[in-house]
Amino acid sequence: MKILVCLKQVPAKDAPIKVAAGEMWIREDVTYEVNEPDAYALEEALRQKEAHGGEVVALTVGPARAAQVLREALAKGADRAVHVEGEAAAQLDCFATAEAIARAIPGEHFDLIFTGLQSDDYGFAQVGVVLAELLGLPHATIIMHLEPTATGIRVKRELEGGYFQNVDLPTPAVLTIQSGISKLRYATLMGIKAAKSKPLTRHSLEEMGVTPRLNRQTITRLYVPARSKKTEMLTGTAKEVAAQLVEHLKNDARVL
Amino acid sequence: MLQWTSAHAAPAMAKFRDVDFIEFASLLSDNERLVRDSTRHWVEDNVIPIIEECARVGRFPRELVPSMGQMGFFGATLHDYGCAGMSNVEYGLVTQELERGDSGLRSFMSVQSALVMYPIHTFGSEEQKRTWLPRLQTGEAIGCFGLTEPDAGSNPSALRTRAHRQGNEYVLNGEKMWITSGSIADVAVVWAKDDSDTVRGFLVESDRPGFRAEEIHGKYSLRASVTSSLSFHDVRVPADNLLPNVSGLKGALMCLNQARFGIGWGVLGAAMQCYDTALQYAQFRKQFGDRPIAGHQLVQEKLVWMISEITKAQLLALQVGRLKDAGKVGHAQISMLKRNNVAIALDIARMARDILGANGIADDYPVFRHMANLESVKTYEGTHDIHTLIIGESITGIAAFE
Numbered sequence: 001m002k003i004l005v006c007l008k009q010v011p012a013k014d015a016p017i018k019v020a021a022g023e024m025w026i027r028e029d030v031t032y033e034v035n036e037p038d039a040y041a042l043e044e045a046l047r048q049k050e051a052h053g054g055e056v057v058a059l060t061v062g063p064a065r066a067a068q069v070l071r072e073a074l075a076k077g078a079d080r081a082v083h084v085e086g087e088a089a090a091q092l093d094c095f096a097t098a099e100a101i102a103r104a105i106p107g108e109h110f111d112l113i114f115t116g117l118q119s120d121d122y123g124f125a126q127v128g129v130v131l132a133e134l135l136g137l138p139h140a141t142i143i144m145h146l147e148p149t150a151t152g153i154r155v156k157r158e159l160e161g162g163y164f165q166n167v168d169l170p171t172p173a174v175l176t177i178q179s180g181i182s183k184l185r186y187a188t189l190m191g192i193k194a195a196k197s198k199p200l201t202r203h204s205l206e207e208m209g210v211t212p213r214l215n216r217q218t219i220t221r222l223y224v225p226a227r228s229k230k231t232e233m234l235t236g237t238a239k240e241v242a243a244q245l246v247e248h249l250k251n252d253a254r255v256l
Numbered sequence: 257m258l259q260w261t262s263a264h265a266a267p268a269m270a271k272f273r274d275v276d277f278i279e280f281a282s283l284l285s286d287n288e289r290l291v292r293d294s295t296r297h298w299v300e301d302n303v304i305p306i307i308e309e310c311a312r313v314g315r316f317p318r319e320l321v322p323s324m325g326q327m328g329f330f331g332a333t334l335h336d337y338g339c340a341g342m343s344n345v346e347y348g349l350v351t352q353e354l355e356r357g358d359s360g361l362r363s364f365m366s367v368q369s370a371l372v373m374y375p376i377h378t379f380g381s382e383e384q385k386r387t388w389l390p391r392l393q394t395g396e397a398i399g400c401f402g403l404t405e406p407d408a409g410s411n412p413s414a415l416r417t418r419a420h421r422q423g424n425e426y427v428l429n430g431e432k433m434w435i436t437s438g439s440i441a442d443v444a445v446v447w448a449k450d451d452s453d454t455v456r457g458f459l460v461e462s463d464r465p466g467f468r469a470e471e472i473h474g475k476y477s478l479r480a481s482v483t484s485s486l487s488f489h490d491v492r493v494p495a496d497n498l499l500p501n502v503s504g505l506k507g508a509l510m511c512l513n514q515a516r517f518g519i520g521w522g523v524l525g526a527a528m529q530c531y532d533t534a535l536q537y538a539q540f541r542k543q544f545g546d547r548p549i550a551g552h553q554l555v556q557e558k559l560v561w562m563i564s565e566i567t568k569a570q571l572l573a574l575q576v577g578r579l580k581d582a583g584k585v586g587h588a589q590i591s592m593l594k595r596n597n598v599a600i601a602l603d604i605a606r607m608a609r610d611i612l613g614a615n616g617i618a619d620d621y622p623v624f625r626h627m628a629n630l631e632s633v634k635t636y637e638g639t640h641d642i643h644t645l646i647i648g649e650s651i652t653g654i655a656a657f658e
Contacts, residue, residue, distance in 0.1 A: 014271060031274065031281075033293075071286050075294070187294040189328030189340035189350070192287055 001054035001148070003045040004110040006101055006128070007038040007073060009066040010121040023221050025090065034069040037116025041177035043184050044146070045114055046077045052148060055079045057110070061100045062089045067200070074195035075187035081198070086205030088212055094126035096214040101127070102134040103208045112153070113174045117142055125176070132174035139174040140167050144181050270536045272300070272356065275528040277567045283574060284345070291346045295353035298327055303357035308619045310480040311358070314473070317480065318440070320361070325395030329354070329365050331373035333514075337389035339373070345577035348521030352573075356525030359629035360481030363636075366522070367436045368392060370514035372399030372445050375457055378510070379502040384459060388443060400441035402432035402460075402486050403508050409434075410642050411657075413505055417448040417488065419458060424495050426450075426458060428466075428488040434636070438484025439469035445499075446488070447508045457499035457507050466491040477632040479625075513587050516637050517580060520593030521573045523601035523633060524566065526626040530601075531562045533623055534608035537615070549611070558607050565600040572596060588650030595643035602630040 011017055015030040034042075045056045058073035059082040060066045066089070070081035084104045092100065113135075118125035125141075132139035144164065145156040152170040158178055159165055187195075205211065234241045234248075249256045274281075281289060302320055310317050324330065328340035329350055335341045342350070347369075355362035373392050376384055391397035408414040417430025428448055438444070444460045444467075460467060466489040471482060499507065538550035538559065549555050576593045579585040605627035609616035617624050634640050642657075649655045 014273065068286050068289065071290055072294075075290060186298050186327060187290060188326060189291065189294075189332050189342055189346070190338075191328075192290055192294070192346075193341050196287065 001048055001052050001111045002057070002109070003048060003054065004057050004059055004105065004108070004113045005038070005042045005045045005073065005078070006113070006115040006131075007042060007058055007060050007069045008035040008116070008119050008121075009033070009060065009062050009069045010035045010119055013120065019222055019224060023223055024219050025222060032065060032068065034072060035116050035119050035121075037118060037120075037177060037179045038069075039116070039184055040179050040181055041114040041116045042073050042076065042078065043182050044143075044177050045112075046185070047182065048112075048146070049077075054111070057082060057108070059084065059101060059104065061086075061092065061097050061104075061205075063087050070200060071192075071195055072187050074198045074200070075191040076185055077191065079198065081200045083200060083202045084205060084208070084210075085202050086210070088205055091212040091215075092210070093212075093215040093217040094122070094124040095130055095216045096210055096212065098127050098130035098134055099214055100205060100208060100210040101131055103210065104203050109172070111171045113137070113172070115174070115176050117176045117178050128174050128176035135174070137172050137174050138169050139176070140169055141176045142178050143175045144178050146175065270533075270540075272304075272529060273532055273536075275532055275563070275566055277563050280567070280570045280574075284349075288343075288346055288349060291342065292349040292353060295327070295329075295350050296356070298323070299353050299357040303354075303361060307358045307361070307480060308622070308625065311360070311625050312479075312619055314475070314479045316364070316440070316482045317361070321395035321398070324365065325393060328393075330368045330393050330395060331377070331389065332369060334369075334373060334377045334389070337377070337385060338393040339377075339389070343577075344517065344580040345574065347518065348573055348577045351518040351522035352525040352528075354525065355522035356529045358480050359522070359526055359626065359633055360478040362518075362522045362525070363436050363478060363633075364481050366515050366518045367401055368395075368399055370518055371401035371511045372443070374514050375445050375499060375502075375507060375511050376459070379457060379499040379507055380459075381496070381500050383496070384499070388459070391442075397442040398437055398440050400435050400437040400444045400484070400486075401511065402435055402438075402444050402446040403512075404432060404434050406431055406433045406485075410639055412447070412508060413455075415447060415449065415455065417446065419448040419450050419456060421451055421495070422492075425492045426495060426498065428458065428460065428491040428493065430488050432486040432488075434472070435469075435484045435486050436478075437482050438486050439471045440482050441469070444486060445511075446486075447505075454503050455505045455508065456503055458493055459497045459499065460488070460491060460493055464491050464493065477628045479628075509587070512637055513590050516590050516594040517576070517585075519633060519637055520576065520590065520597045523597050523630065524569055524573060526630060526633075527562075527566050527569070527597075527601035527604045530605045530608035530623045530626050531559070531566060533621055534562065534611040535559055537612050537621070541613075555611060558611060562604045562607060565604060569597045569600055586650070588647050591638065591643040591646040591650075594638065595640055595647065598630065598634050599640060602627065602634055605630050 009032045012031045012033045018027045020027045049056050056078045058070050058078040061084040084100050115128035140155050142158045143155050144158050146153050154168050157165045234244045331339040332342040333347045376388050405415050419426040419428050441462050446458045446460045450456050468487045469484045471484050538555050539548050541549050576589050608623040645656050
């Protein structure tokens, strides 16, 4: 199987982020890491390759600093990498990003294309779906598990409320992979060393004619919501109050 | 019984945040950052959850050894025989992250890598390399290094262990002291004087008759690693177990240089963990009204001193690492790295303990463990004072050891 894994570099989960001047996006002086669902997409691709053979290609659309996620993917076992590079990458919406990916892979004929379910920064959860449309391929989202069949693949999707759905798809196909479905491997020191000699191809966004002008979505303002402190007294018998409290924990605090 | 006034309402131990005041990371290559981050993830997942308990009960987490081998930590700067072939700076970053977890665990890795695999790789025969290096790299075999003796510490030339040649064998007699991993080792690199009073290195398998290793109990420091004494009573090893390509104390000192380099980087990890813990604690802990103690000038002065020293120590480590990678470093530069960085790390740990007040003595926080560990690190691999004399000799041209 020949698998493409699309990875995005996003601000680290525990990075203290600050809104940039102009209130359109965050300041760049944060630490970055690979988007978590994408890390699971890579892990799944590597496991498929280990089980069935083939090739894993890692791709990112991002500025120069995003090469780090490709080096990590190569160190973990991807065979080669493609960097669609441009400083404007951070301003692309999901449509323009998918367009950039589609234009970077003509003639590759991947059996499967994986993306993470969504990115931890924008959170659109659309790049994989739009990419499938642009390439004219079937897709399935929120994949927990997949296995090859005689005619393609069978995938297990996560639905709401604890339900799952099994779907058969022909290949080639695009899948968006759920977080937490396996245990991620580490990049070992031997892997990091081996990655130094693996091929990394660069394409520039400008060359491919992808600019934020292709965007169909515009951020108008980014801000930190004002904090409002509200105290609500629950009244009633102990039993009623406990029931109300459980509702609040479920629906407002979302901790249950 | 003493009453601690602040033993309650302690903020929970927060997740470690990177310590980088001057964009130090921008001086690292992508690969160097990847080495650091991957090791950091491994430590976060495997070491942090268990290390306080290990130190509390005095247990070496041996179950981590195979995973450390898979990660490539053992003999990371060596080439071939399964080793990762990392640069010295990359290796330094590994030790930093491991010691952010625990100095004992880092010590275990340093001994395996710099004091066992390095001499076999550098001074060993091809057969010795093939026998030991692949197994030491995976952690299937564990090694220790026997130089220090009960009466030969800072002055290793006074060592008394003898290796007497008898036919095709050497017969070893003597004692070694303060040997990391001694009683769990499969092989010991032992430095002993031969019949011509020349110091030579020997590979001594721990299952040879007459080899005895006793764990040293009652340590207040490095409780998550094994420290032992070794004794050799007519231990016979084949002459092929002699490390053929070095003679004199130089071989042992070259090993120590490797290890000291790793220590100079490693203690940065302990210092960063202590600083970050103290900072997060000070920002959360409130006294005298609704004001975090980080808002008090005396606390700020401590935190500022800590971050300033860490920042300088990072630059020292990086430059010495760059020199080492370029083949231009001298032993006095490595002495400065070890001496300075261990000293500031220990002072930072003590200061962090101070900022945490009574909570600083509890193992809900990592600072007292790091502080106690660093007391050993200040002494081993050349004491602070001995490194002063090494640097002193280097700059004045006059040796002041005796």
